[in-house]
Amino acid sequence: MKMPRVECEFCQRHIAAGMVAGRPSKGRLWRHDPAKRPEVFGDALVSCAGSLAIVDLPTPGAQLEFVEVDEEPADEELAGPLGTLALW
Template structure:
């Protein structure tokens, strides 16, 4: 599943945000390191202050109507003639 990216308010980087259970229009930013981590903190594991923050997700929500695009390719639009070569499973 491709996750939407949202700008972190602390480091201004675009970070993936996963949907929060029970709140489909909200997302939780993934954990990420601050840009200056190696210079300031050395080898210590330090997360950005915006990690795991709950943010509004951009774009249409999960309940939005999907849009179908008309097929322009003639070969893809043709219906197959005869059996498809598949077997029934049950």
């Protein structure tokens, strides 16, 4: 499943956001490293301050809508069996 990408307010990078249960218009940013981590922190594992923040998703969740289809009558009506065999 492809997740929408939202800009992190701390590092201005576009990060994937997963949906939050019960809140279809909200998402949680995935954990990510700050853009300049190696220059500032060296080899230490540091998360961006915007990691795991709850943000608004660009497209709110929507319920599937059914489209009404006009049924056209069949041109020919078959008389008799369709040539199938009963299995039981």
